[in-house]
Amino acid sequence: MEMIRFENPPCSNVDNLLDSYTSSVLNVLDTIAPVKVKMVNNRQKAPWRSEDSVRAQKRECRKAERKWRKSKLQVHCEIYKEVLCEFNQILRGEREKYFSKIIANCRNNSRVLFSTVNRLTNPPVSLPLELISTSKCNEFAIFFYDKVQGIKNAIISTTQIPTLPPTRHLELTHFTPVTGKTIEEVISGLSSCTCCLDELPTRFLKSVLTSLLPQLVQFVNISFETGAFPKALKTAVIKPLLKKSSLDPKVLNNYRPISNLPFLGKVLEKVIYQQLTYFLLSNNVFDTFQSGFRPHHSTETALIKVTNDIRMNTNAGKVSVLVLLDLSAAFDTVDHGILLHRLENWVGISGTALNWFKSYLEDRTYFVEIGNCVSDKISMTCGVPQGSILGPLLFNLYMLPLGQLINSNNVSYHNYADDTQIYVSLTAGEHGPVDTLCHCIEQISLWMQNNFLQLNSDKTEIIVFGPQTQRQSVISHLESLALKPKNQVRNLGVIMDSDLNLNSHIKAITSSAFYHLKNIAKIRGIVSKPDLERLIHAFVSSRLDYCNGLLTGLSKRAVRQLQYIQNAAARVLTKTRKYNHISPVLRSLHWLPVTQRIEFKTALLVYKSFHGLAPKYIADMLEPYEPSRALRTSGRGLLVVPRVNNKHGEAAFQFHAAKIWNSLHEDVRQASTLTMFKSRLKTALFTRAYEN
Numbered sequence: 001m002e003m004i005r006f007e008n009p010p011c012s013n014v015d016n017l018l019d020s021y022t023s024s025v026l027n028v029l030d031t032i033a034p035v036k037v038k039m040v041n042n043r044q045k046a047p048w049r050s051e052d053s054v055r056a057q058k059r060e061c062r063k064a065e066r067k068w069r070k071s072k073l074q075v076h077c078e079i080y081k082e083v084l085c086e087f088n089q090i091l092r093g094e095r096e097k098y099f100s101k102i103i104a105n106c107r108n109n110s111r112v113l114f115s116t117v118n119r120l121t122n123p124p125v126s127l128p129l130e131l132i133s134t135s136k137c138n139e140f141a142i143f144f145y146d147k148v149q150g151i152k153n154a155i156i157s158t159t160q161i162p163t164l165p166p167t168r169h170l171e172l173t174h175f176t177p178v179t180g181k182t183i184e185e186v187i188s189g190l191s192s193c194t195c196c197l198d199e200l201p202t203r204f205l206k207s208v209l210t211s212l213l214p215q216l217v218q219f220v221n222i223s224f225e226t227g228a229f230p231k232a233l234k235t236a237v238i239k240p241l242l243k244k245s246s247l248d249p250k251v252l253n254n255y256r257p258i259s260n261l262p263f264l265g266k267v268l269e270k271v272i273y274q275q276l277t278y279f280l281l282s283n284n285v286f287d288t289f290q291s292g293f294r295p296h297h298s299t300e301t302a303l304i305k306v307t308n309d310i311r312m313n314t315n316a317g318k319v320s321v322l323v324l325l326d327l328s329a330a331f332d333t334v335d336h337g338i339l340l341h342r343l344e345n346w347v348g349i350s351g352t353a354l355n356w357f358k359s360y361l362e363d364r365t366y367f368v369e370i371g372n373c374v375s376d377k378i379s380m381t382c383g384v385p386q387g388s389i390l391g392p393l394l395f396n397l398y399m400l401p402l403g404q405l406i407n408s409n410n411v412s413y414h415n416y417a418d419d420t421q422i423y424v425s426l427t428a429g430e431h432g433p434v435d436t437l438c439h440c441i442e443q444i445s446l447w448m449q450n451n452f453l454q455l456n457s458d459k460t461e462i463i464v465f466g467p468q469t470q471r472q473s474v475i476s477h478l479e480s481l482a483l484k485p486k487n488q489v490r491n492l493g494v495i496m497d498s499d500l501n502l503n504s505h506i507k508a509i510t511s512s513a514f515y516h517l518k519n520i521a522k523i524r525g526i527v528s529k530p531d532l533e534r535l536i537h538a539f540v541s542s543r544l545d546y547c548n549g550l551l552t553g554l555s556k557r558a559v560r561q562l563q564y565i566q567n568a569a570a571r572v573l574t575k576t577r578k579y580n581h582i583s584p585v586l587r588s589l590h591w592l593p594v595t596q597r598i599e600f601k602t603a604l605l606v607y608k609s610f611h612g613l614a615p616k617y618i619a620d621m622l623e624p625y626e627p628s629r630a631l632r633t634s635g636r637g638l639l640v641v642p643r644v645n646n647k648h649g650e651a652a653f654q655f656h657a658a659k660i661w662n663s664l665h666e667d668v669r670q671a672s673t674l675t676m677f678k679s680r681l682k683t684a685l686f687t688r689a690y691e692n
Helices: 014-032 053-071 073-103 112-120 132-155 180-189 202-207 209-226 264-280 299-317 336-346 350-361 391-398 400-408 430-452 470-480 503-522 529-545 556-576 581-591 596-608 647-651 653-663 675-688
Strands: 235-242 255-260 319-325 364-370 378-380 413-416 417-425 461-463 489-490 492-495
Touching: 014 209, 053 073, 112 503, 112 529, 132 202, 132 235, 132 255, 132 364, 132 378, 180 202, 180 209, 180 264, 202 503, 202 596, 209 264, 209 350, 264 391, 299 319, 299 350, 299 413, 299 417, 299 461, 299 492, 299 647, 299 653, 319 430, 319 470, 336 350, 336 400, 391 400, 391 596, 400 413, 400 430, 417 596, 430 470, 461 470, 461 489, 492 503, 503 529, 503 556, 529 596, 556 581, 556 596, 581 675, 596 653, 596 675, 647 653
Parallel strands: 235 364
Antiparallel strands: 235 255, 319 417, 319 461, 364 378, 413 417, 489 492
16 A cells, blocks of 8 residues: 555644545545445355365365266266365364354454354344344434433532542653554554444554554654644444343344444554553553552452451451442433543643543544434443443543542442452441441432532442351441341452351352353364363453452352363363363363462462562552561561461461462562563472472
């Protein structure tokens, strides 16, 4: 593709610059690939059947068949069978290659892998034909708009709760101009998903990036310089997605809006995201206990912190009360004026940089697309853009005062995006902390009303942990306050019960893992063994590993249930019979058993906390061992093992992590890089599992 030149001289208006870029791209496309009308056959053909080798062998097969039918000779029949057998082998090989390519390219994209397996094992689910119309698109567009406006209009602003912004020593007044190398790195790192509003398919844009790079650099830098986000990139394409295949497709409330934005807008956002994140980290703006959409933070680290606190409280003979707060469409009701105030007064953004965010938020629109039908455009007056790169980060900044408010009540808390959990500990007969917790919930509710966020009291859940004898008196007190504790709750994807034995969670993992394993077994004959192993890791091993840092100290019986899943996966992969011994098979696959996988995750978090690759709250749980006088153990990177009184303390992360870490050889603990540590750790745990 030739170097694209702007039709007009470079200008300082980003909208005009984008228009010039668009028209130049379209002119080149019209020259080298003019639009043509073509009849499309609706009958879907397996993609691997179009390969040259398959088509050539198919011709040979038909030739042999015609010869046999004409001569009726047995020898020609045998030749036909041989050619047909070769055709089937080639067809299977090309089919294997096709799925192998998909699995290899999307091994880190579970959504694509799931849709691929689902397409092979289940009939496709399509929207009813009556939904594919312009009128239905408009109906969806208005429904999604009214749903958000209904929530926002129901929120009644009340007395303001004072929260003082912290003093900032740094200010972000403008964004730094970028070079071609930066843009190249950003674009190569972004997903190749294409929006229907893009002039060029994303994969094609990446392949001709060298020709487009000078114009893209100028476009980004003009946007930064003028503090303006192009209007053409503020439109989102919404596609309704049925929440569950079992739901009625004719009911609009059964759909969730899936948003897609123009690719060039994501490029701009990613550059801003990098510079803003660097500023936030340098100025220590992030809430320590906000784990959503932050580097080195995850749902697992958040849950490890909360469960560790609860287990250590139980170890001390205390009861813990945990409240999970639920918000309704929190990202969609964010008030733009309040968000800009947060950016200016809580973050320290001003000048051209603040103008850029103002331009980014205002005048946004969306339309609904179903098939080839689209709705009219609808204006978005609130909320952070769905499907955007900056949206989750901006929401975190919007929620900054909430942490200060909860802290002022001496209540522990943890946030993951819009999921907030608050908790207190108390001794038997003590009611003060519960009353404080209730007062804190009231203040949170008022704060959310003032910030146009709706706290959904019907979905807010309470659970009590601690010794069985003491738990009941706390539950009775909560019930007297019209609060109804539950025996188990789902917290960031993990089912937590009052005893923290996680039996219900393990049961859910077992059910989900065997469902996916059953589907994978159905397609075992059409994918290669390496690809089958990739699918097993994507759908089964990932479930065994999700938040397995919480499984420290569980009973052998509980861990054995998870081991059954891994054993079954190994049997599917290797076609091992049901009653054959499985340990040699696991060893030949070089798979760590479940117990060692838990230890691997725990030790990995310890190593990361020592090297600034884990949240501060994880590092704060771990105390390096410093002997009172010089000993041989000095400087060996050991941890203090906290004293515990019962099995709850032994199951706490800070106890289990210290024990596992101290049991590792010094060569493993002192690894200089993360990659080296992982390699040495796996070798050590593998040896421990199969050779002892």
